[in-house]
Amino acid sequence: EPIIPADVDFSDPLGPRAPAFGDRYHADYGAFEQAAHVFLGGNALPARWQGRDTFTVLETGFGLGNNFLATWAAWRADPRRSARLRFVSIEKHPLRVADLRRALASSRAPELAAQLWLSWPPLTPDLHVLPFDDGRVELLLVLGDAAQRLRELVASVDAFYLDGFAPDRNPQMWSPDVFTALSR
Secondary structure (H helix, E strand, O other): OOOOOOOOEOOOOOOOEEOOOOEEOOOOOOHHHHHHHHHHHHHOOOHHHOOOOEEEEEEEOOOOOHHHHHHHHHHHHOOOOOOEEEEEEEEOOOOOHHHHHHHOOOOOOHHHHHHHHHHOOOOOOOEEEEEEHHHOEEEEEEEOOHHHHHHHOOOOOOEEEEOOOOOOOOHHHHOHHHHHHHHO
16 A cells, blocks of 8 residues: 655644644643653653663654654663664654654754654655664664554564554554554
8 A cells, every 4th residue: 555644734833733633743741751751751761671682662653753762862861771772663644754854843852853854764665674873773664554564563572652643533543453463
């Protein structure tokens, strides 16, 4: 199936919106703050990756990439971090590179954000491997429908970031098929 890029509405001063889902990409209080509280904090990171060889995160819904950037920044800042960070993210409607660049223009991690948009892959239904920090950080960006792509994915995962808009706005992302595939 061809990939249909996300349409992003940048007119909301509190943050970009996804008109197709009638929702904002992040909370009013900020993308990095949300990532730190909900995803890093909810998974007891950075403590859980400390001293490990490799730590793998699986995210449903890459969106603007803020969860990845906040995780990468926290990993970089931790002197006891794992030797490698692998971040697997599934996205059905990825941003066009121009929209990604615009969305990340005021990122709290501008250097990392620039590396991300400069490495942004073509929007094809593939597994795109994006290495950073001399290969110690690896973003595996899986483009396509989460329920289908998760059935094809073989991975040992240490932490889950369940994202993808509110369940009432994007029920497909919160379906039994997705959770069955995640538990596998």
